[in-house]
Amino acid sequence: MKTIxxxxxxxxxxxxxxxxxxxxxxxxxxxxxRVNYPQVFAVLEFMSS
Structure with a gap:
């Protein structure tokens, strides 16, 4: 799986x-x-897939 x-x-x-x-x-x-960096990037990964 490719990264963003x-x-x-x-x-x-x-x-x-x-x-x-x-x-x-x-x-x-x-x-x-409340800023959860891993979560932010997980959401971006999800949106980009």
């Missing part, structure tokens, strides 16, 4: 990464303890 970075072009991957970073940055001030 293998499935996407460089440009798509950088856009996705930026989106995730923005999302985490937005969520962090509200709920610093």
């Amino acid at each position: 970075s293998e499935q996407l072009s460089e440009r798509e991957y950088s856009i996705l990464t930026a989106t995730v970073k923005d999302y985490i940055r937005t969520a962090l001030p509200v709920a610093p303890k």
